[in-house]
Amino acid sequence: xxxxxxxxxxxxxxxxxxxxxxxxxxxxxxxxxxxxxxxxxxxxxxxxxxxxxxxxxxxxxxxxxxxxxxxxxxxxxxxxxxxxxxxxxxxxxxxxxxxxxxxxxxxxxxxxxxxxxxxxxxx
Numbered sequence: 001x002x003x004x005x006x007x008x009x010x011x012x013x014x015x016x017x018x019x020x021x022x023x024x025x026x027x028x029x030x031x032x033x034x035x036x037x038x039x040x041x042x043x044x045x046x047x048x049x050x051x052x053x054x055x056x057x058x059x060x061x062x063x064x065x066x067x068x069x070x071x072x073x074x075x076x077x078x079x080x081x082x083x084x085x086x087x088x089x090x091x092x093x094x095x096x097x098x099x100x101x102x103x104x105x106x107x108x109x110x111x112x113x114x115x116x117x118x119x120x121x122x123x
Contacts, residue, residue: 053077083110
């Protein structure tokens with residue numbers, strides 16, 4: 001499947017020689033879809049309210065449990081994306097000064113290829 005390619009930094013459409021650039025491979029398409037899906041909360045994007053991760057409130061939940069709930073929600077949501085076969089690696093780290101959770105993971109897709117990604121959540 002093809003989609004307009006979006007820069008990882010800055011979220012701008014990629015234009016080359018005055019033409020919109022599209023994703024060229026299944027791997028590139030799925031990597032972009034995953035990055036987009038986990039960068040918004042479900043219901044937040046007006047074009048498709050089903051995209052995103054569920055909002056998990058932190059009130060009355062201890063910090064370690066809240067983080068595990070977020071990590072689980074991310075893994076479930078990524079695993080639900082058509083074409084993602086399995087996780088090969090998943091890790092997260094929290095920067096308390098910027099209040100940013102960074103998730104790093106490697107997934108295998110339906111073509112047998114795998115790719116790694118690092119995505120800041122909450123930046």
